[in-house]
Amino acid sequence: xNPTHNTSHPPASAExxxxxxxxxxxxxxxxxxxxAGLAGLAPRAWAQAAELPEYVGWKDAQALIMHSxxxxxxxxxxxxxxxxxxxxxxxxxxxxxxxxxxxxxSPDDWSLxxxxxxxxxxxxxxxxxxxxxxxxxxxLQCSGNGRKFFPHGASGTQWETGAAGCVAWTGVPLRELVxxxxxxxxxxxxxxGTGGETLPDGLDPKSIMVERSVPLAALEQALLAWEMxxxxxxLAHGGPLRLVIPGYFGVNNVKYLRxxxxxxxxxxxxxxxxxxxxxxxxxxxxxxxPSMWEMPVxxxxxxxxxxAVAGRTLIYGVAFGGVHALSKVEVSVDGxxxxxxxxxxxxxxxxxAWRPFVLAAELATGEYRLVSRATDDQGQVQPRDRxxxxxxxxxxxxxxxxxxxxxx
Amino acid sequence: xNPTHNTSHPPASAExxxxxxxxxxxxxxxxxxxxAGLAGLAPRAWAQAAELPEYVGWKDAQALIMHSxxxxxxxxxxxxxxxxxxxxxxxxxxxxxxxxxxxxxSPDDWSLxxxxxxxxxxxxxxxxxxxxxxxxxxxLQCSGNGRKFFPHGASGTQWETGAAGCVAWTGVPLRELVxxxxxxxxxxxxxxGTGGETLPDGLDPKSIMVERSVPLAALEQALLAWEMxxxxxxLAHGGPLRLVIPGYFGVNNVKYLRxxxxxxxxxxxxxxxxxxxxxxxxxxxxxxxPSMWEMPVxxxxxxxxxxAVAGRTLIYGVAFGGVHALSKVEVSVDGxxxxxxxxxxxxxxxxxAWRPFVLAAELATGEYRLVSRATDDQGQVQPRDRxxxxxxxxxxxxxxxxxxxxxx
Numbered sequence: 182x183n184p185t186h187n188t189s190h191p192p193a194s195a196e197x198x199x200x201x202x203x204x205x206x207x208x209x210x211x212x213x214x215x216x217a218g219l220a221g222l223a224p225r226a227w228a229q230a231a232e233l234p235e236y237v238g239w240k241d242a243q244a245l246i247m248h249s250x251x252x253x254x255x256x257x258x259x260x261x262x263x264x265x266x267x268x269x270x271x272x273x274x275x276x277x278x279x280x281x282x283x284x285x286x287s288p289d290d291w292s293l294x295x296x297x298x299x300x301x302x303x304x305x306x307x308x309x310x311x312x313x314x315x316x317x318x319x320x321l322q323c324s325g326n327g328r329k330f331f332p333h334g335a336s337g338t339q340w341e342t343g344a345a346g347c348v349a350w351t352g353v354p355l356r357e358l359v360x361x362x363x364x365x366x367x368x369x370x371x372x373x374g375t376g377g378e379t380l381p382d383g384l385d386p387k388s389i390m391v392e393r394s395v396p397l398a399a400l401e402q403a404l405l406a407w408e409m410x411x412x413x414x415x416l417a418h419g420g421p422l423r424l425v426i427p428g429y430f431g432v433n434n435v436k437y438l439r440x441x442x443x444x445x446x447x448x449x450x451x452x453x454x455x456x457x458x459x460x461x462x463x464x465x466x467x468x469x470x471p472s473m474w475e476m477p478v479x480x481x482x483x484x485x486x487x488x489a490v491a492g493r494t495l496i497y498g499v500a501f502g503g504v505h506a507l508s509k510v511e512v513s514v515d516g517x518x519x520x521x522x523x524x525x526x527x528x529x530x531x532x533x534a535w536r537p538f539v540l541a542a543e544l545a546t547g548e549y550r551l552v553s554r555a556t557d558d559q560g561q562v563q564p565r566d567r568x569x570x571x572x573x574x575x576x577x578x579x580x581x582x583x584x585x586x587x588x589x
Numbered sequence: 590x591n592p593t594h595n596t597s598h599p600p601a602s603a604e605x606x607x608x609x610x611x612x613x614x615x616x617x618x619x620x621x622x623x624x625a626g627l628a629g630l631a632p633r634a635w636a637q638a639a640e641l642p643e644y645v646g647w648k649d650a651q652a653l654i655m656h657s658x659x660x661x662x663x664x665x666x667x668x669x670x671x672x673x674x675x676x677x678x679x680x681x682x683x684x685x686x687x688x689x690x691x692x693x694x695s696p697d698d699w700s701l702x703x704x705x706x707x708x709x710x711x712x713x714x715x716x717x718x719x720x721x722x723x724x725x726x727x728x729l730q731c732s733g734n735g736r737k738f739f740p741h742g743a744s745g746t747q748w749e750t751g752a753a754g755c756v757a758w759t760g761v762p763l764r765e766l767v768x769x770x771x772x773x774x775x776x777x778x779x780x781x782g783t784g785g786e787t788l789p790d791g792l793d794p795k796s797i798m799v800e801r802s803v804p805l806a807a808l809e810q811a812l813l814a815w816e817m818x819x820x821x822x823x824l825a826h827g828g829p830l831r832l833v834i835p836g837y838f839g840v841n842n843v844k845y846l847r848x849x850x851x852x853x854x855x856x857x858x859x860x861x862x863x864x865x866x867x868x869x870x871x872x873x874x875x876x877x878x879p880s881m882w883e884m885p886v887x888x889x890x891x892x893x894x895x896x897a898v899a900g901r902t903l904i905y906g907v908a909f910g911g912v913h914a915l916s917k918v919e920v921s922v923d924g925x926x927x928x929x930x931x932x933x934x935x936x937x938x939x940x941x942a943w944r945p946f947v948l949a950a951e952l953a954t955g956e957y958r959l960v961s962r963a964t965d966d967q968g969q970v971q972p973r974d975r976x977x978x979x980x981x982x983x984x985x986x987x988x989x990x991x992x993x994x995x996x997x
Contacts, residue, residue, distance in 0.1 A: 263819035264724065264757065265673070311901060314947060316672065316935035349672065349935065411671035493719060527724030527757065528938045539722060 236279045237417045244270040248338045251275040255343035260483050262497050262537035264527045265318070266346030268410045271418070274323045274344060276391050276452065277378040279416050280437055284377070288413065288421035293405070297373075297443025299363025306421050309405060312361060313353040317404055319427035319533035320347050320501045321434065324457055324473040327567075327576030333462055335573025342481045342582065347501070347535040350425045352406030355441070359400065369443035370397055374424040377437035387450050393457075394447035395426055395433050395474055402427045402533070405438065427533035428504030430473045430575075432457050447472075459570045466571075476503030478563050479577040480510050480538070480555035488587045494544045498523070501535035502557035509556050512540040516550035516583065517565065523553070544588045552583035644687045645825045652678040656746045659683040663751035668891050670905050670945035672935045673726065674754030676818045679826070682731045682752060684799050684860065685786040687824050688845055692785070696821065696829035701813070705851030707771025714830050717813060720769060721761040725812055727835035727941035728755050728909045729842065732865055732881040735975075735984030741870055743981025750889045750990065755909070755943040758833045760814030763849070767808065777851035778805055782832040782843035795858050801841050802855035803834055803882055810835045810941070813846065835941035836912030838881040838983075840865050855880075867978045874979075884911030886971050887985040888918050888946070888963035896995045902952045906931070909943035910965035917964050920948040924958035924991065925973065931961070952996045960991035 233242050234250045244259035253273040260266065284291065289307030304312075323344035325337050338344070355372070359365055376391035395403075404425040407414050414420035419436025426433045432452070447453050447468065455466030457473040464470075480500030500510040511520035523540040538553070555563045567578035576582075641650050642658045652667035661681040668674065692699065697715035712720075731752035733745050746752070763780070767773055784799035803811075812833040815822050822828035827844025834841045840860070855861050855876065863874030865881040872878075888908030908918040919928035931948035946961070963971045975986035984990075 262724075262759070265819075267819075311903070314934065316670075316945075318936055351670070351934075411673075411675070495719070526722065526759075528726055528936070528942075530936045530938075534936075537724075 236282065237273055239269060239415075240273075240417070241267070241269040245272075246343065248340075251278065252338045254338075254340055255346060257342050257481075257483060258486055260343060260346070260499060262483070262499075262526055262539070264347070264530055264534070264537065265410060266348055268348070268412065268415065268418070271321070271346040271348060272323065272344045273417050274338070274431060275417075275436070276432070277376070277380070277389065280378055282416055284437070285416050285420060288407070291421040293422060293438055294440045295358065295362060295442075296440065297366050297369050298359055299366060302362060304358075306407060309353050309358070309422070310407065313357045314351060315354050315404060316349055316351045317402070317425070317427050317533060318347065318349045318530035319425070320345060320476065320503070320535050321431055322346075322476055322479075324430040324432055324574045325572070327578075327582065328573035330567060330576055330578075330581035331569065331573040333569065333573075335571065337572060342483075344431070347499070347530075348409050349411065349530075350404055350406040350427075351408035351411070352404045352422075352425065355403035355405055355424075356400050358405065359443075365397065365400070365443045368445055371395065371444045371447050372397060372399055372403060372424075372426075373440075373442045373444045373448050374433075374435035374438055375440040375442070376435045377439035390450050391435060391452055392448045392450040393433050393435055393453055394444060395429060397443070399426045399429060399433075399474075405441070428476055430457075430476055432473060457574065458572075459568070459574050460572075462569060462571050464571055473574055476501075477575065477577050478502050478505070478507070478555045478557040478561050480553040480563060480579070481582040482512075482551050482553050482584050485551075485586055486584050488589065489544065491544060491546050491588050493541050494586070494588065496523075496540045496542060496551060498538050498553050499535045500525075500538055500553065500555040502532070502555070504533075505557040505559050505561070506532040507536055507555060508558045508560075510536075510538045511554045511556075512538075512542075513552050513554070514542050514544065514549045514586075517552050517554075517580065520554065544586075546588055549586040549588060550583050551586055552579050554579045644690065645681055647677060647823075648681075648825070649675070649677040653680075654751065656748075659686065660746045662746075662748055663754060665750050665889075665891060666894055668751060668754070668907060670891070670907075670934055670947070672755070672938055672942070672945065673818060674756055676756070676820065676823065676826070679729070679754040679756060680731065680752045681825050682746070682839060683825075683844070684840070685784070685788070685797065688786055690824055692845070693824050693828060696815070699829040701830060701846055702848045703766065703770060703850075704848065705774050705777050706767055707774060710770060712766075714815060717761050717766070717830070718815065721765040722759060723762050723812060724757055724759045725810070725833070725835050725941060726755065726757045726938035727833070728753060728884065728911070728943050729839055730754075730884060730887075732838040732840055732982045733980065735986075735990065736981035738975060738984055738986075738989035739977065739981040741977065741981075743979065745980060750891075752839070755907070755938075756817050757819065757938075758812055758814040758835075759816035759819070760812045760830075760833065763811035763813060763832075764808050766813065767851075773805065773808070773851045776853055779803065779852045779855050780805060780807055780811060780832075780834075781848075781850045781852045781856050782841075782846055783848040783850070784843050785845035785847035798858050799843060799860055800856045800858040801843055801861055802852060803837060803841050805851070807834045807837060807841075807882075813849070836884055838865075838884055840881060865982065866980075867976070867982050868980075870977060870979050872979055881982055884909075885983065885985050886910050886913070886915070886963045886965040886969050888961040888971060888987070889990040890920075890959050890961050890992050893959075893994055894992050896997065897952065899952060899954050899996050901949050902994070902996065904931075904948045904950060904959060906946050906961050907943045908933075908946055908961065908963040910940070910963070912941075913965040913967050913969070914940040915944055915963060916966045916968070918944075918946045919962045919964075920946075920950075921960050921962070922950050922952065922957045922994075925960050925962075925988065928962065952994075954996055957994045957996060958991050959994050960987050962987045 326344035734752035866878035
């Protein structure tokens with residue numbers, strides 16, 4: 182439990198749909214006294230990460246669950262009502278170990294090859310930084326976020342809700358780089374990014390390398406990013422340079438980007454060809470199955486997660502539309518029988534960002550099932566049920582993401 | 590110099606006014622290679638503040654200039670292109686020493702008296718948290734920001750540009766609290782907040798206490814805030830509870846808020862009656878002079894500040910409209926002879942927030958004078974000249990805020 186996030190939730194309130202003041206809300210009377218906490222002088226300072234691996238040693242250990250050295254999850258009660266996720270609380274998921282930290286000594290010397298454009302070119306990061314700049318806020322979410330809720334025991338990290346965060350990326354828009362190079366060569370259908378990890382000896386590189394292809398349509402929003410949350414992109418999150426595809430699952434956001442190619446076909450690297458494919462239980466991965474590309478609409482409750490005092494209970498969560506903008510979020514305290522629209526908090530950071538939400542409910546003593554359900558601006562509603570699949574990908578079913586609350 | 594902010598500026602680019610893509614820009618060709626830096630593994634971790642006073646010991650010492658124990662300025666090159674200012678880089682200005690940190694042990698027990706409403710009431714912070722919540726992003730700026738540029742040597746901290754930052758506040762809207770209490774009593778014209786600092790013995794409390802009045806109109810946006818940047822409000826910044834008046838100068842945002850009264854007259858505390866008054870040189874402060882309330886439109890360059898390599902030079906800064914929304918920013922490299930409209934970066938965080946901006950210019954070897962000029966949505970343009978005044982308040986003249994650049 183992270184005391185910076187669990188002891189000082191600003192309680193919230195009920196609203197009627199269609200309220201003119203979306204960013205503001207009020208309860209009819211005083212209710213639940215917020216749990217007293219130990220919020221101290223230095224909100225960020227107490228979290229020194231004793232047991233975290235060196236490359237993430239600067240992270241807030243109290244906000245994280247360490248599944249392995251390469252998989253760190255943000256605690257559900259640490260993902261708060263924030264419009265942005267602090268870098269030191271953001272989840273980490275590396276398919277391979279991070280490169281040696283020496284690559285961060287001189288980030289502007291990092292080189293990237295661009296292929297599949299009318300002119301091919303090698304750029305240093307220093308050069309890329311002169312070509313253009315954009316800041317985009319987007320949700321970063323692992324394909325396996327929610328895997329823990331699959332009853333068949335999908336293999337892989339047992340993420341609950343915390344393989345996700347919302348961050349600001351700064352870099353050069355890929356489409357502008359392409360324009361510089363005379364456009365994409367005819368017949369190219371995919372954007373294929375290759376990571377710069379050191380590959381283990383003795384293995385077929387294709388079996389292990391991080392190389393991902395996404396449809397060319399993603400050129401609209403793709404970014405070559407060198408900053409996250411207004412700081413140089415850290416090694417843990419793919420620095421010096423990362424391919425960011427806002428609205429797409431995390432795996433497509435290739436770290437330590439060494440090559441960016443426009444290609445006729447998808448890469449035949451295993452991580453693309455058979456990995457990150459949605460298929461029925463017991464079925465092997467194959468290129469004809471859906472790939473983990475665009476993220477669907479999703480939401481979950483972040484507070485309260487277990488217990489509350491009878492009276493007005495204030496329910497918080499986060500919601501996003503994935504590749505589309507969020508339209509609304511509803512909350513139910515009876516497992517989905519009746520729904521009330523929640524309020525969105527704070528400014529809208531754009532189509533790919535998440536929105537914190539809040540709703541208040543008067544709850545008598547008893548047990549409640551809190552669930553939330555988001556709708557995107559295409560009218561797509563977060564489904565009740567998960568789609569069972571071998572590897573437990575893409576879970577956005579609201580029922581499994583609910584929490585059981587004991588009100589005393 | 591703060592290496593996290595000076596070594597990895599994503600260079601930017603020129604634009605024509607009226608461009609349809611305000612958040613994105615591109616240069617025609619590669620130019621200035623960004624200065625290679627030492628951006629490390631842990632963007633925030635290397636800044637351990639050895640010499641900072643204990644109550645701000647968690648701050649990033651490398652981003653700050655310590656004028657005194659109660660006045661810490663953010664370095665001009667540390668105020669970056671960020672949409673939000675990280676809490677550990679935000680300036681500090683306390684009129685009195687911060688209260689004992691013991692008040693942070695149990696923040697929800699902090700009490701606040703509300704007076705001048707149909708019903709008066711004492712609330713604990715725990716109770717306030719149940720009454721409503723809103724998140725507002727706003728610029729926090731000291732009245733004396735820019736004082737260093739007054740040639741008459743105005744007394745007080747010699748702030749340059751860094752007594753300002755842009756942060757997200759979370760708390761209950763004051764207007765909603767007032768509604769709960771039956772409205773403001775008739776005839777009340779001001780919102781008067783009283784801080785909870787311990788006053789030194791042997792002095793007239795009125796001569797030293799922090800008690801400020803602002804016009805009742807500020808009720809529209811006033812917030813009783815318990816969070817800053819999604820974390821519990823720290824002692825250094827007024828925790829457990831602070832009055833926030835978005836769009837108003839810092840002094841009106843009373844820390845350690847103990848009493849909030851709607852009053853017929855302004856308080857006669859010295860900080861209001863004669864302090865923070867704009868008057869001619871040599872004149873004593875008095876209640877009939879303008880008080881430091883609403884902030885005017887302002888901007889300044891943040892990079893480059895001294896030198897650049899010949900070729901395309903990328904100019905960054907921040908701009909805000911104060912109590913009004915920002916409309917546009919222009920940049921000149923010849924001290925204000927010719928202007929070009931800059932691009933605003935990242936999402937708009939609302940009327941009271943600042944916007945980072947960027948513009949590129951082709952510069953040959955020589956000396957240049959870089960200045961920026963913002964316009965708010967009321968058409969008010971940042972003036973060229975300062976308004977000389979005894980205490981050096983409210984400087985938003987663009988000429989003094991310019992920087993001389995040597996291009997080699």
